Amino acid sequence: YLEDVKLQARGQLQAAESRYESQKKITQVFELEILDLYGKLEKDGLLRKLEEQKPEAAE
């Protein structure tokens, strides 16, 4: 019976571990998305700055 309890406990722990792992996969996908979006925003910001500077340079 003791073995039974131990086995059950291990099963529960493994289930919790695997839930964590799969949640972490989701987080990682989101992380990439965030990095990507920041990249785009920065490029945009840079482009806009360049555009804003152009008229001044023309003066």
Added chain:
Amino acid sequence: YLEDVKLQARGQLQAAESRYESQKKITQVFELEILDLYGKLEKDGLLRKLEEQKPEAAE
């Protein structure tokens, strides 16, 4: 002794669960961040369009 094994298992399980729960919270935060960044990108895009249209309107 059996109770002891159960108690020990519960201690480990709680820590594993808490690690999972915080990973879930991270996912939620990332989700909000992504929405936020998309919002900013769209605003940026819109601004740029408006700026691009200005010179045309002046012509």
Added chain:
Amino acid sequence: MTEDSQRNFRSVYYEKVGFRGVEEKKSLEILLKDDRLDIEKLCTFSQRFPLPSMYRALVWKVLLGILPPHHESHAQVMKYHKEQYSDVLHALEVIRFISDATPQIEVYLYMHRLESGKLPRSPSFPLEPEDEVFLAIAKAMEEMVEDSVDCYWITRCFVNQLNSKYRDTLPQLPKAFEQYLNLEDGRLLSHLKACGAVSTLPYELWFKKCFAGCLPESSLQRIWDKVVSGSCKILVFVAVEILLTFKIKVMALNSAEKITKFLENIPQDSSDAIVSKAVDLWHKHCGTPVHSA
């Protein structure tokens, strides 16, 4: 009773010659050798004696439920906790909520906020009173606990304990303070009342921040030993001892504002004595916890 006073005498002696708590340390070591730690005994020990520095973080983690009673699980559980810590820390970096320049205690606050599902939209949010408490406690904890993972977990659980276990008791401490100050020195209380200072005393600093930022950490940790192990009432006696210690100064001040300002910035050099006397006073009024065999 005679045994007790003898023990007290010896403790005082050790304190003087620098061997304080030699026998206490040994008896704690015996407790810590158990495969399954006896939480109740550890509580009693911490209520009664100051914890030796080298065991403080371990005992606090066990008493706050960060580590389970079973030694065998400690490594595994700490592994989970460390991962959780770095997951949350990394997440804040990803969303650019923190940078390398963010002070460590603010990092802890944002991590705590994230884990509680209360992360604000931007780091420039106005601080809530409970954030101020968290920061004050984290700042003191940083000086007491070396490892940053431990420090974060202990701070969080310490604050959570204030908000759960002690939630109903903490608001009653100002009344208890008045009551015990009256017992110890009625004239002093009358003076405070006459100045209208009773309602403006730094209760927030005393009973919400648990004296974080008021006393140096080396003395403060001896009070927090008691708070962690189940008694927030010790805080009352620390406040009473502060008043008794600076009685002459306080009696000479005659406005509530001056008294409060002085108490918020008390001289630090007598803090060790204040804590020792506060513990004695606490034992005197509330009894010494019996170390069950």
